[in-house]
Amino acid sequence: MAELTGNLLVAQSGGPTAVINSSVAGVICEAGKHECIEEIYGGLNGVYGILREELVDIGEENTSDIQRLKHTPAAALGTCRYKIDFKTDPKQAEADMKRLFEVIEAHNIRYFFYAGGNDSQDTTNKVHLEAQNRGYELRAIGVPKTIDNDLPHTDHTPGYGSVIKYNATTVMEVGADVRSMATDDGSCCIIEVMGRAAGWIAAGTVLAKREPEDPPHIILLPEIAFEEAKFIVKVQQTVEQHGCCVVVVGEGIKDAAGNEIGADKTKLDSFGHPVLAGAADRLADIIEPALNLKTRTVKLGYAQRAAAHYASETDVEEAFACGEAAVRAAIEGESGFMVKLVRQSDDPYMWGTALQPLGDIANQERVIPRDWIDADGWLPNEKFITYARPLIQGELHLPTEQGLPVFARLKRARVEKVLPPLE
Amino acid sequence: MAELTGNLLVAQSGGPTAVINSSVAGVICEAGKHECIEEIYGGLNGVYGILREELVDIGEENTSDIQRLKHTPAAALGTCRYKIDFKTDPKQAEADMKRLFEVIEAHNIRYFFYAGGNDSQDTTNKVHLEAQNRGYELRAIGVPKTIDNDLPHTDHTPGYGSVIKYNATTVMEVGADVRSMATDDGSCCIIEVMGRAAGWIAAGTVLAKREPEDPPHIILLPEIAFEEAKFIVKVQQTVEQHGCCVVVVGEGIKDAAGNEIGADKTKLDSFGHPVLAGAADRLADIIEPALNLKTRTVKLGYAQRAAAHYASETDVEEAFACGEAAVRAAIEGESGFMVKLVRQSDDPYMWGTALQPLGDIANQERVIPRDWIDADGWLPNEKFITYARPLIQGELHLPTEQGLPVFARLKRARVEKVLPPLE
Numbered sequence: 109m110a111e112l113t114g115n116l117l118v119a120q121s122g123g124p125t126a127v128i129n130s131s132v133a134g135v136i137c138e139a140g141k142h143e144c145i146e147e148i149y150g151g152l153n154g155v156y157g158i159l160r161e162e163l164v165d166i167g168e169e170n171t172s173d174i175q176r177l178k179h180t181p182a183a184a185l186g187t188c189r190y191k192i193d194f195k196t197d198p199k200q201a202e203a204d205m206k207r208l209f210e211v212i213e214a215h216n217i218r219y220f221f222y223a224g225g226n227d228s229q230d231t232t233n234k235v236h237l238e239a240q241n242r243g244y245e246l247r248a249i250g251v252p253k254t255i256d257n258d259l260p261h262t263d264h265t266p267g268y269g270s271v272i273k274y275n276a277t278t279v280m281e282v283g284a285d286v287r288s289m290a291t292d293d294g295s296c297c298i299i300e301v302m303g304r305a306a307g308w309i310a311a312g313t314v315l316a317k318r319e320p321e322d323p324p325h326i327i328l329l330p331e332i333a334f335e336e337a338k339f340i341v342k343v344q345q346t347v348e349q350h351g352c353c354v355v356v357v358g359e360g361i362k363d364a365a366g367n368e369i370g371a372d373k374t375k376l377d378s379f380g381h382p383v384l385a386g387a388a389d390r391l392a393d394i395i396e397p398a399l400n401l402k403t404r405t406v407k408l409g410y411a412q413r414a415a416a417h418y419a420s421e422t423d424v425e426e427a428f429a430c431g432e433a434a435v436r437a438a439i440e441g442e443s444g445f446m447v448k449l450v451r452q453s454d455d456p457y458m459w460g461t462a463l464q465p466l467g468d469i470a471n472q473e474r475v476i477p478r479d480w481i482d483a484d485g486w487l488p489n490e491k492f493i494t495y496a497r498p499l500i501q502g503e504l505h506l507p508t509e510q511g512l513p514v515f516a517r518l519k520r521a522r523v524e525k526v527l528p529p530l531e
Numbered sequence: 532m533a534e535l536t537g538n539l540l541v542a543q544s545g546g547p548t549a550v551i552n553s554s555v556a557g558v559i560c561e562a563g564k565h566e567c568i569e570e571i572y573g574g575l576n577g578v579y580g581i582l583r584e585e586l587v588d589i590g591e592e593n594t595s596d597i598q599r600l601k602h603t604p605a606a607a608l609g610t611c612r613y614k615i616d617f618k619t620d621p622k623q624a625e626a627d628m629k630r631l632f633e634v635i636e637a638h639n640i641r642y643f644f645y646a647g648g649n650d651s652q653d654t655t656n657k658v659h660l661e662a663q664n665r666g667y668e669l670r671a672i673g674v675p676k677t678i679d680n681d682l683p684h685t686d687h688t689p690g691y692g693s694v695i696k697y698n699a700t701t702v703m704e705v706g707a708d709v710r711s712m713a714t715d716d717g718s719c720c721i722i723e724v725m726g727r728a729a730g731w732i733a734a735g736t737v738l739a740k741r742e743p744e745d746p747p748h749i750i751l752l753p754e755i756a757f758e759e760a761k762f763i764v765k766v767q768q769t770v771e772q773h774g775c776c777v778v779v780v781g782e783g784i785k786d787a788a789g790n791e792i793g794a795d796k797t798k799l800d801s802f803g804h805p806v807l808a809g810a811a812d813r814l815a816d817i818i819e820p821a822l823n824l825k826t827r828t829v830k831l832g833y834a835q836r837a838a839a840h841y842a843s844e845t846d847v848e849e850a851f852a853c854g855e856a857a858v859r860a861a862i863e864g865e866s867g868f869m870v871k872l873v874r875q876s877d878d879p880y881m882w883g884t885a886l887q888p889l890g891d892i893a894n895q896e897r898v899i900p901r902d903w904i905d906a907d908g909w910l911p912n913e914k915f916i917t918y919a920r921p922l923i924q925g926e927l928h929l930p931t932e933q934g935l936p937v938f939a940r941l942k943r944a945r946v947e948k949v950l951p952p953l954e
Binding site: 284 | 836936
């Protein structure tokens with residue numbers, strides 16, 4: 109493979125995770141080793157900013173901030189949910205793609221790395237294919253990222269280990285709190301976590317359970333149809349047995365007809381899906397009157413995907429390695445692939461990276477296999493635990509200043525624009 | 532003062548904190564140094580369990596678990612909200628007090644330590660006074676505890692530093708997440724924290740703000756009457772300036788007429804107060820339509836008071852010292868006092884413990900001084916920051932097992948009952 113000399117563009121897309129910046133750090137650190145990569149640029153806010161020619165010069169950043177990216181939550185380069193969507197608006201999508209390549213060509217971008225989930229891998233694939241069509245030599249590699257753990261072909265996704273480590277810790281702590289309060293009638297606490305179609309995040313909190321009596325007592329997964337009457341009985345039985353019931357619910361749980369329990373159909377997100385705001389509150393409204401049971405809710409929301417202060421060290425390292433592997437693959441001449449994580453063994457946990465064609469990834473969602481969940485559907489089983497446990501190992505011990513974490517603050521020195529503004 | 536020989540009873544009451552067990556550890560460790568203290572008992576679930584003669588023998592616990600109490604969240608001995616209430620039910624209260632002293636005398640309790648907030652200090656005071664009335668030699672000392680930081684006379688309360696350290700970290704992380712998502716129209720995130728009458732917990736998140744543009748942008752305190760129209764304008768201005776607005780709201784905010792914004796009057800807690808479940812959701816319902824602004828909510832709930840994994844080391848040490856000081860005071864012959872924390876200097880932060888008569892504490896609530904809040908009411912000012920910052924210093928680095936914290940698991944070996952069961 110002939111050496112390809114030019115500039116590198118790395119960008120982030122979709123909902124942030126605690127470790128997406130670690131992947132960017134991996135790209136930057138690996139890129140620095142290769143002389144054929146001349147300038148390292150960051151695209152601000154993914155394709156949204158790239159279309160506006162908003163590029164930053166990573167070379168202007170302090171190396172200490174690049175190191176800090178490994179433990180900095182959110183998307184340090186900014187992110188977006190903007191999608192180049194040929195299906196719903198082909199005219200706009202064509203205009204976007206044309207503009208994107210104007211920016212890419214104007215800045216001699218030859219290496220393109222995009223960290224994101226399903227939609228972002230789809231975008232990367234389109235960029236790869238468009239470059240081929242145009243005969244523009246570009247190496248485009250997707251870097252996996254999503255707390256949802258719903259990408260196919262990869263053993264798991266960077267971001268997942270950290271969200272379940274934090275959530276499981278929270279369930280342990282909240283569970284201890286709920287159990288310690290004596291009441292005559294018992295109590296219930298419902299903790300709502302993210303996860304729309306797949307219950308990976310909710311399922312991960314089972315790691316908090318070390319003894320049979322430990323919380324969580326019930327985990328409601330989107331994969332298992334919610335049945336109200338059975339749920340009420342299960343909560344009642346749990347309270348009779350343990351004095352309290354700690355429930356974890358994935359925000360996207362549905363009834364047998366496919367209706368989302370927590371959907372507020374008056375609110376839509378930017379993709380037109382109803383915002384899921386209320387699964388825990390909805391369940392509390394069911395349980396409290398049915399069982400006359402004191403019921404409290406916790407909604408971790410963005411806190412769970414941003415919780416760098418209790419990120420999984422394993423996750424941080426894997427995210428970094430995915431960034432490095434993406435650059436190495438591109439240097440070796442590959443394009444049109446996503447880096448994936450491959451598990452070599454469970455115990456001791458061993459892993460590596462490999463490549464998967466982007467066309468295999470886009471717009472597919474992976475859910476929890478049914479045989480990883482107890483027959484009665486209330487908890488994930490040992491198969492799931494064997495899978496998930498290695499992913500939460502290790503802590504970070506973040507540097508602090510005046511008692512709070514120190515995160516990277518990028519300067520974001522702008523690369524001079526050479527194109528007319530986006531219309 | 533003549534030496535008083537007998538047994539010790541320590542118990543916990545009210546809502547748990549991340550460090551209330553550290554105070555119990557302080558009591559136990561100090562008690563072990565004094566030969567006049569024969570047996571160390573724990574009362575399960577505060578007075579609720581003590582009335583049922585549910586005592587555990589701390590001497591049967593592993594020393595490693597006593598050490599782990601320093602970083603174990605919730606109430607390791609169990610807690611309750613049971614109140615010996617002479618005002619609303621004098622007959623029941625008299626019966627309770629009689630029974631309490633039957634238990635105390637049956638087990639030769641001569642040292643009584645009760646860790647809790649306002650109501651618990653009131654209980655401790657009643658026990659102290661009743662012992663005097665009966666001529667039963669008992670030394671009763673209150674140990675301060677509450678995340679709410681609303682006890683008078685003490686500089687602050689153990690539990691407060693940890694809750695604001697965790698909440699401020701969460702605001703930094705969620706804030707980074709919200710800021711990193713590019714949108715055409717901006718976005719808003721509302722983080723609800725505890726605090727019914729006093730805004731200490733919400734105010735503490737101001738420590739997350741290192742630069743003027745940093746979140747939190749608005750902190751809504753129960754001390755400042757909520758004005759909907761002004762709030763909408765302030766959010767709009769913030770989004771125009773920063774692209775997003777991160778709001779922290781204390782659950783107990785009220786309008787000028789004193790109506791709690793988040794109160795759900797259909798639900799009452801065990802003291803008959805309406806459960807505050809919805810300040811953040813209520814504010815989102817105001818902001819989203821008024822400004823057509825994507826608005827998400829986070830409700831940390833019990834997670835914030837149980838977050839031992841990011842507790843303040845300073846708080847843990849102070850909580851432990853309060854337990855030690857309580858025992859030393861009792862050994863020196865004192866009774867009817869609460870241990871308080873006394874600040875000697877802000878920078879360097881120096882502190883000590885002292886005693887305050889329990890009669891000065893009970894059923895008073897301390898709110899944030901008005902001159903610690905900006906004139907416009909949107910954020911606490913430098914006076915507050917100078918006060919709060921020392922309280923969050925230091926991290927714990929909890930021991931872990933398979934990637935999750937290891938907390939104490941007490942054996943709770945029961946002390947043999949000698950009384951007839953509670954009627």
